[in-house]
Amino acid sequence: MSVKISKKTTRLELAAIITAALGKEGMSAVLVGGAVVSIYTDNRYESYDLDFISADDHGKIANVMKHLGFKKVGKNFEHPKTELFVEFPPGPIGIGNEVPVEPKGAIKSGRTTVTLLSPTQCVMDRLAAWYHWNDTQSLEQAVLVAKSQPIKINDIRKWSEGEGETEKFERFLTRLK
Numbered sequence: 001m002s003v004k005i006s007k008k009t010t011r012l013e014l015a016a017i018i019t020a021a022l023g024k025e026g027m028s029a030v031l032v033g034g035a036v037v038s039i040y041t042d043n044r045y046e047s048y049d050l051d052f053i054s055a056d057d058h059g060k061i062a063n064v065m066k067h068l069g070f071k072k073v074g075k076n077f078e079h080p081k082t083e084l085f086v087e088f089p090p091g092p093i094g095i096g097n098e099v100p101v102e103p104k105g106a107i108k109s110g111r112t113t114v115t116l117l118s119p120t121q122c123v124m125d126r127l128a129a130w131y132h133w134n135d136t137q138s139l140e141q142a143v144l145v146a147k148s149q150p151i152k153i154n155d156i157r158k159w160s161e162g163e164g165e166t167e168k169f170e171r172f173l174t175r176l177k
Contacts, residue, residue, distance in 0.1 A: 003068060005081050011035050011043075014084055015050055015116075016109035021064050022054070023112075029054035029061075030093060030103045031116035034141070037126065039107065040119055041144045048084055049076070053091040061088055095121060096128035096163045119149035124159050127172060131165040143175045
């Protein structure tokens with residue numbers, strides 16, 4: 001493949017390169033996790049890993065990654081020309097107790113559309129880590145995304161009620177102000 005990955009390749013560009021390469025082989029993947037936060041906040045939060053969820057055969061995915069110049073190191077795929085690394089954790093996509101989740105986000109990079117969590121889903125995903133594991137860094141990420149992107153606060157409120165976390169949701173709202 002004649003794809004150029006370099007130190008200047010952005011998270012979104014790398015996600016598009018991987019998405020396009022998988023697509024050529026009839027496979028698909030959804031970007032989740034910290035890389036989505038990085039993309040939605042213009043790197044005010046920087047994640048160096050790109051987590052993709054895919055229902056496709058991970059052996060076939062590994063072959064595509066190898067053709068792109070990645071090497072499997074433990075659970076990650078690393079490329080010699082970028083500090084970003086890629087992981088394909090097992091699915092399905094879940095946000096808190098809601099499993100499976102249909103991703104509602106899409107961003108175009110070049111001619112490729114990358115499927116990812118929407119800003120609202122990204123906020124809920126980060127809040128889930130705070131709600132269930134008291135991960136305050138995830139709360140900060142949720143606030144960053146909510147301040148950077150249009151979100152559906154009522155959807156987040158309803159979801160938070162379903163998670164049994166109305167008190168923490170109110171604390172999130174306070175942080176937004």
